[in-house]
Amino acid sequence: ETGVTQTPRHLVMGMTNKKSLKCEQHLGHNAMYWYKQSAKKPLELMFVYNFKEQTENNSVPSRFSPECPNSSHLFLHLHTLQPEDSALYLCASSQGVTNSYEQYFGPGTRLTVT
Amino acid sequence: DAKTTQPNSMESNEEEPVHLPCNHSTISGTDYIHWYRQLPSQGPEYVIHGLTSNVNNRMASLAIAEDRKSSTLILHRATLRDAAVYYCILRGHQGGSEKLVFGKGTKLTVNP
Numbered sequence: 001e002t003g004v005t006q007t008p009r010h011l012v013m014g015m016t017n018k019k020s021l022k023c024e025q026h027l028g029h030n031a032m033y034w035y036k037q038s039a040k041k042p043l044e045l046m047f048v049y050n051f052k053e054q055t056e057n058n059s060v061p062s063r064f065s066p067e068c069p070n071s072s073h074l075f076l077h078l079h080t081l082q083p084e085d086s087a088l089y090l091c092a093s094s095q096g097v098t099n100s101y102e103q104y105f106g107p108g109t110r111l112t113v114t
Numbered sequence: 115d116a117k118t119t120q121p122n123s124m125e126s127n128e129e130e131p132v133h134l135p136c137n138h139s140t141i142s143g144t145d146y147i148h149w150y151r152q153l154p155s156q157g158p159e160y161v162i163h164g165l166t167s168n169v170n171n172r173m174a175s176l177a178i179a180e181d182r183k184s185s186t187l188i189l190h191r192a193t194l195r196d197a198a199v200y201y202c203i204l205r206g207h208q209g210g211s212e213k214l215v216f217g218k219g220t221k222l223t224v225n226p
Binding site: 002004042043045048097098100103104108 | 144145146148158159160163165205206214215216219
């Protein structure tokens with residue numbers, strides 16, 4: 001148990017659906033992150049939020065829309081996804097964004113796009 | 115981003131120490147060395163990190179070479195639960211280089 005929870009753990013959606021992934025951290029951290037892990041590929045950073053402000057968008061397509069209403073919650077809104085977007089989506093948090101801080105990851109949401 | 119080089123895989127026996135090497139010859143003076151691991155079907159887990167001095171915590175030890183061009187993650191007594199992919203990552207100081215950039219890591223197999 002890392003203090004970072006993600007729901008749902010599994011999600012199957014069609015290409016025309018709209019769904020949202022939720023992440024919550026109970027660690028009092030100020031920074032939150034979304035990562036994508038496709039099969040047989042390294043983790044890829046998608047978005048970074050620091051004190052609720054987006055500080056990084058790693059060239060992510062607009063069909064992925066993040067939202068950070070406060071430092072404890074992070075959402076990833078999904079719409080008109082493609083089958084190649086099927087992956088494990090991981091949320092993480094850290095005390096800060098500088099290089100001396102470690103990140104704590106949630107268990108991930110396994111997304112399948114049909 | 116400064117790069118790291120790790121063996122693709124390593125094997126160990128249960129209850130024996132494991133030394134996981136990482137080369138980072140282009141490390142700069144402000145880069146931290148971070149180690150994470152990922153067990154099957156789970157998110158990555160923070161293991162340890164350091165800058166110049168050796169570091170110990172309840173999970174592992176991190177030995178950093180004097181010139182900082184290499185480091186070794188030490189698991190003192192491997193258990194079956196330590197079977198995972200281990201990632202050695204350099205994190206820079208600014209300009210986006212603070213990001214965690216995951217490579218392929220070392221897949222550790224622990225034999226009973």
